[in-house]
Amino acid sequence: MSHEQPDSFDATCVHAGAGPDVPGLGMQTPPLSPPIFQASVFDIPTLDLMTRAFVDDPEIYAYSRAGNPTVRALELAVARLEGAEDAMAAASGMGAISSVLLSLLSAGDRLVTTTNIYGNTRTLIDKHLSRLGIRISHLQPEQIEAGLPEGTRVLYTEPLSNPTLVAADLPRLAEIARAAGARLVVDSTFTTPYLCRPLELGADLVVHSATKYFGGHGDLIAGLAVGPKALVEPARGVMRAVGSNLAPQEAWLTQRGLRTLHLRMARHVENGQVVAEWLAGQPKVAATHYPGLASHPTHAVAQRILQHGYGGMIAFDLPSDGPGGGRAAFERFLGGLSMIRMAPSLADVGTTISAPAFTSHRGLSPEDRAAQGIGEGLVRLSCGIEAAGDIIADLARGLAAV
Structure with missing residues (x-):
């Protein structure tokens, strides 16, 4: 019996990250519901495996702050839903957003956002990232259309803004970002890949508060960053360093939410x-x-x-x-x-x-x-x-x- 990956969005929601897709099992008869690996550390029998675990091989598990099979199953499932190469889970949407921005920005760089974004993201940017020497600009669409300021490294937006539902022209913003040598980061919490797949419209990275539609039942807090491995891995490194990792129980609840x-x-x-x-x-x-x-x-x-x-x-x-x-x-x-x-x-x-x-x-x-x-x-x-x-x-x- 073959286990080819489903093609439709609906089938991917139901089956991704379960059965033979569950990392770390090695079972001929894997469970249809992914198990919860409720462990902080893992038995590592050789130094070779230990070395691989600590050079960021996501399939070798050593310590759950760095990686966990239940969390990895969720990451792989969401990556497939977004049509992405990889994904990184964090303890909250803000954990994912902060990990992404800290991985892309350094002192002297400029971060540009569309004016209407989630309030706590605005607080993170204005009160905390600004203290690190990162220059901040919040611009209206017509100002962005005129061109990004010099030194812009990240353009940040939401497909539908929180809370007034202003739609962002993602393909056009992607063109403007590329022309300036900047990355386009999109918070797609309101839309999910059911309504919008920003990577297909030119975004470089997508972030989600999985607390919302992914979980869907008001019983978890989680976040995700999705995109090419070359950009996800640096964000994962920040997440591990600051300790904003997602716990296995919340990862399992989020994946259960994905099924519907x-x-x-x-x-x-x-x-x-x-x-x-x-x-x-x-x-x-x-x-x-x-x-x-x-x-x-x-x-x-x-x-x-x-x-x-x-x-x-x-x-x-x-x-x-x-x-x-x-x-x-x-x-x-x-x-x-x-x-x-x-x-x-x-x-x-x-x-x-x-x-x-x-x-x-x-x-x-x-x-x-x-x-x-x-x-x-x-x-x-x-x-x-x-x-x-x-x-x-x-x-x-x-x-x-x-």
Whole structure:
């Protein structure tokens, strides 16, 4: 019986990293569910193997901070989903992002980001990388179009920005980065390879918070960096040095989530479109931000870079005028909800909301938040896999309280 690798995205989700793909087993009858190698160290019988383990051979295991078979199974599975040569897992999305940026940048280099990115990434860059002598620029698309500043080594973006869902023209950004001799790094957490495979659009490295759609059930924290081995290995070296390795249990949970990624994403996407269209027609919603709406300013860009739809994330503004607007409107809206919970994360099977001004983007100055359209009345909605009608009914209850 042959064990050829599946070709379709759906089959890869279900089978990658399991059975004969599990590293380190050497079994004629491997388990269909990958085992958890709950070990900190491994028995190394020869100095030759020890030497190979400590010169970064990912298939020789010595110490789980440096590598673990359960973690490696996840890395290989995600690499296949992204169409990449290799992947590196980390203890969180921020662990993956920081490992990648530290592996690519040195004092005097310039890091350019698109203006609208995840708030904690912005905090990492502005408050910590800047202290290392790395020069920072946050630019609007038209500024990037004019050319990257001298000394730019990394251009960083998100296919759909967190939280206002601005779509990035990845092929064009890749052209601009290449012309400047810079690497394009893309945080594809909101999109996953189900919606977008940035490497195929010109990106050099892709990072994910696997806590979100990959895991999908709100029970793990993990991150991944994906790309060519020549770029993944330096990031892996940083990850090992700072100790932001992923634990085997979280790796196993993430891989379990991958098995239903294609099914969950289809429902997230379906619900996202239906709910966004409903929100856009509500008088108590000042603005609806969803790239699947023809009225969205980057709808045409989203059509070019995405497949299978526009995602399960929506942002919308509650009224901001007067003493009853902004934060007060948000609190009344929250109080009117019954099924939907507020949680500072996203991509769970259950629908959740978040308040970016008070959570993910709280570290930004009021001026920076305003420039990104993040007011106190902005609601970030993560559509779960419930029936769309149930989500809409609960949102209607919340809006009735505003």
